Amino acid sequence: MVKITFPDKSVKQFPERVTGIEIAKSISEGLARNVFSISVNGEVWDLSRPIEQDAVIKLHTWDDKEGRAAMWHSSAHLMAAAIEELYPGTKFGIGPDIENGFYYDIDLGNRTLSPDDLPGIEKKMQEITGKKQPFIRKEVPKQEALEYYKKKNDEYKVELINELEDGYITFYELGDFVDLCRGPHLSDVSPIKAVKLLSIAGAYWRGDESRKQMTRVYGIAFPKKKLLDEYLEMLEEARKRDHRKIGREMELFAFSQTVGQGLPLWLPKGAQLREILEKFLKKVQLKAGYLPVITPHIGNKNLYILSGHYDKYGDDSFRPISTPSEGEEFFLKPMNCPHHCEIFKTRQYSYKELPVRLAEFGTVYRYEQSGELHGLTRVRGFTQDDAHIFCRPDQLKEEFIKVIDIVQLVYKALNFKDYNAQISLHDPDNMKDYIGSAENWEKAEKAIIEATEEKGLKTDIVTGEAAFYGPKLDFMVKDVLNRNWQLGTIQVDYNLPERFELEFVGSDNQKHRPVMIHRTPFGSMERFVAVLTEHCAGKFPLWLAPQQVIILPISDKYQKYAEKVLNLLNNYEIRTLIDNRNEKTGKKIRDAETRKIPYMLIVGEKEESNDTVSVRKHQEGDLGSFSVDSFAEKIINEVKSLIDINNL
């Protein structure tokens, strides 16, 4: 007998070599039908694998990450089986489950796959699921596995097997389709009730640009048709919130082929929105002791040779600009820090004066590969809400905490609740890739980790992801399509102070080297506005809405009165427009609703004679009659309740 401990700590006895599915059945048949995998002492297993010793277990259903992973991983095999049947001779790379579904990288030889082929593959997959074929786990000696794939001419699998250490390789069989795989899998394919193949893309073998590009097929699967329908609806909703679409509809920004790709043009309404955000952050930063500075858009090549960026990125940046007679070379600035270092150097600082926090909304230009450009989230010219903090090493942690405070305040004001802080640390085995001493790195990383702990941030720690000059903390936010975007970032830099020979005078009257922190709470105005737009689906909070109020006269007889109301609201600095088109009120309301304008003021005979406005709120409807002053007061109070700039 073996002792099986359940998640609720209860313990039951089972015969030796009991399997997950048998345990599930002992609880109920219904559970057994819905369980997809099992954790045995923390390791995820197939349901059919015998448990030989006492174990702590957890059964995974669709509601668990591990359950979904088993379903999707099995679906990837199922898809591969279908593809092999339809396109014999296809070679297979890897086919894992991912956050939302699965993919398989395949090599079809000379054949190409088009989206029109996907329904055929889906159909074949359904045929196979109808047969209720089981997944059979097999252990095969490495040599035998190699021979199998060599005979199949599948160099990808051969490469994978060669890298495995184990003498025995696990395989899974699904009908005639055999695949190298660690597992775990569903017991059989029947729980895969609904499948949708979503897209085809190219992907380099093993993510290496220099190697062969394979065809990657993405898909997703569900245990119920209804869940698939819901998922497809969610994708549709996400498309509606896409900032590129909303940006065009709401006239926030545009691109012009004539100006150049990846170079956003901020339209009046978008510029309005961005300016409010900038003013807001400037105010916060002023209170937090930042000193605004302004630097030019270009810098001499020598500046970047000094900073080290020329060496590292010179070949991948925009070509230099040169002066006609002297032949001096300038670069568009790809970051603001070298300029700020030079500002720091204009005078001498005492240790008592640190930290010095230089802030600038600096526009920078970076050459991004054409395939990388994406709406406002990935562009070639953008404005960072940048600042560089020059501090003493002993101030590092405290400064980190202060920056985190600002970031949290900003995100809270904009209603971002779901973000993650990613701490990127150096890889201690590859010290040669980094600048600075191991001791400094460890100190800085400790300061970051402690700061995040004190602020109670949700964090992911990734080793080896640090920049070459220092560890960093990135704030990651997901867009509507579940793509992760880095917004704010806080980075420690030991490199630039060294290269620029920055110094301050210590209490010992000796020169010391400051530490530098790069930080931007928004990241870039472009990316932030993009993510914010998707976050609120274009329904910006009242204080940010480019257009806060629209006045809708019932007919042009009330045009004069509408103008009077407009002037009164303008005095309160409430952003107001009049819709004086020759249209019926219903039409004007409908249009104002689709334009997502927070408040509509309907004015006609009644309002004119009483000196009032009829207020209608976006998506909520009629709020009744207000005097213009009391309406203005309502708006001002509402903005204050959302964000009180004077009280930050």
Add this chain to the structure above:
RNA sequence: GCCGAUGUAGCUCAGAGGUAGAGCGUUUCCUUGGUAAGGAAGAGGCCACGGGUUCAAUUCCCGUCAUCGGCUCCA
């Protein structure tokens, strides 16, 4: 940059080897209206750009550019 797809009016999209269409928007006129679409008429297109095949190309083929989905990259 790489793989694949796409490119027709301001926007969303239909179309076909014989010189182009809808809805929304826009303009003008009629209508002067009360909480999500009043009516009529008009304007608007080098069918992304450059080559080729053809009597004829916006349509077929090739190339370029841009956009989209990924991959790689991201100071």
